[in-house]
Amino acid sequence: MFTGIVEEIGRMRRVTKQGQAMMLTIEADKVLDDVKLGDSISVNGVCLTVVQFDDAAFTVDVMPETFRKTTLSRLTPGARVNLERAMQANGRFGGHIVQGHVDTPGTIVSRRAEDNAVVFRIEPDDPSPMKYVIRHGSITIDGISLTVVDVEERSFTVSIIPHTLAQTILQHKQPGDSVNLEFDLLGKYIDRLLDFRGRGGESTAGRPGTGVTMEFLAENGFV
Structure with a gap:
């Protein structure tokens, strides 16, 4: 980790x-x-x-x-x-939980200066994990823990402070360059759990209309 x-x-x-x-x-x-x-x-x-x-x-x-x-x-x-x-057990979480398991490469589509920051817009090669990207949420780009600034259907932006730019290879990255993307682990686990009905361990992954519904919550005493 x-x-x-x-x-x-x-x-x-x-x-x-x-x-x-x-x-x-x-x-x-x-x-x-x-x-x-x-x-x-x-x-x-x-x-x-x-x-x-x-x-x-x-x-x-x-x-x-x-x-x-x-x-x-x-x-x-x-x-x-x-x-x-890898993080030591007594270490500090300066960023967020990162597994080092890349979900997909992405492509830098733009880079622009904004006062003391540099804003990168990135488009994942595989768009399906974009559901895990939320505004002000966490994302890992080439191993760097960053905060999402804005989200569109197929891309997102991050804003890089001078220190992070100077201490990482993002300083050399330009539009057209590729980066490794790892999406927030928490979102992936929540998505998987919401897609698992839990009746007899039967997975509902990939089946439309299944998962956690209001009827399911009522039947099981949650509402």
Whole structure:
């Protein structure tokens, strides 16, 4: 689990591809302070497992599912990436609950300055998770915990303060660039629970007209 507070920007030292499998070696500093084999590190919002490390870099495996569903497949040597170690049990939630499980890549459709901030409009490649995006809710972009400013049918905006821009790879992102998107976990759980009738464990997912209704609540003593 992560919080979406990027600790540092790493640099790709080596990218090795074999079909849709990859090994990434990333130069870093802060995230190596107490690293151990098997540790989880978020790389551009993707939770990956450390399989090798030295005093200047660490290596992670990328499986085909992650290759297909994230922007990691587009990384090349020299590319910059956002890095965050998994949260410790006694840590602070500076952002929000982030799993490091990307829902879909998205495309930056616009970038504009607004006084001291920079406003990005982003369109998910897969529009179906847009139901989880709410105004002033949380979203993770390339591993960064951000607050949604505005929502349209197929896109949303976030406003970036100077500190966040300077400390993350968003400083280099321009219209047309791709980013990893993870939508708020709470919304996904609520959506799933509301789509589960709970009678004998029978799932109603994907069946129209099912789920929690006023009749169901009345029948079960909730209203």
